[in-house]
Amino acid sequence: MTRTVGILALQGGFEAHTKILRALGAEPREVRVPADIEGLDALIIPGGESTVMTLGIDREGLGEPLRALAGSGVPVLGTCAGMIMLDRDHLGVLDIRTSRNAFGRQLRSFEAEIELAGVQGGPVHAVFIRAPWVAEHGDGVEVLAMVDGHPVAVRQGRLLAVAFHPELAGETRLHQLLLGMNGAGRPTGVDGS
Numbered sequence: 001m002t003r004t005v006g007i008l009a010l011q012g013g014f015e016a017h018t019k020i021l022r023a024l025g026a027e028p029r030e031v032r033v034p035a036d037i038e039g040l041d042a043l044i045i046p047g048g049e050s051t052v053m054t055l056g057i058d059r060e061g062l063g064e065p066l067r068a069l070a071g072s073g074v075p076v077l078g079t080c081a082g083m084i085m086l087d088r089d090h091l092g093v094l095d096i097r098t099s100r101n102a103f104g105r106q107l108r109s110f111e112a113e114i115e116l117a118g119v120q121g122g123p124v125h126a127v128f129i130r131a132p133w134v135a136e137h138g139d140g141v142e143v144l145a146m147v148d149g150h151p152v153a154v155r156q157g158r159l160l161a162v163a164f165h166p167e168l169a170g171e172t173r174l175h176q177l178l179l180g181m182n183g184a185g186r187p188t189g190v191d192g193s
């Protein structure tokens with residue numbers, strides 16, 4: 001059965017995600033208003049600008065429906081600003097605190113090959129653009145990858161967040177991981193699988 005994957009499309013880079021999802025056989029759906037969330041099998045919150053995205057979410061009344069979706073066990077992938085949106089201070093669904101633009105001025109944008117726990121087939125090519133890192137996380141959060149001693153990829157049950165842009169490097173394995181999380185479309189079990 002084809003999975004419908006929402007991509008929050010208020011602002012930021014959602015096009016590249018759309019292409020990857022199509023290539024993986026999923027049906028992308030741009031999410032702009034609460035009705036777009038109905039019946040989604042997974043959701044991606046892309047990169048962009050978290051302050052602008054926050055304003056858009058408030059303006060469209062998307063906060064509650066997005067929280068409900070994540071809380072219902074539907075898999076969610078947040079990339080870069082999307083990671084920020086999932087944190088304690090924004091949508092409050094992922095038990096992390098992020099530090100925005102954390103890599104400093106001289107390293108605002110860079111690319112790296114990083115080993116990501118749970119992703120087979122060699123390192124992930126990661127594009128960091130004014131990226132955040134995870135400054136604090138709760139016990140239920142699994143750190144999947146670090147850069148310079150700071151978590152840049154985390155998972156909590158079916159919520160996955162990365163500080164970088166996998167989609168800009170044509171990296172598809174995080175999208176595959178997302179699609180693989182909801183095999184039967186049912187809420188997560190106690191093991192978070």
Ligand code: GLN
Pocket residue numbers: 046047048049050051079080081082084100101129130131132
């Ligand atoms: N610096 C941006 C923010 O704080 C995130 C950048 C990105 O998504 N590439 O929202």
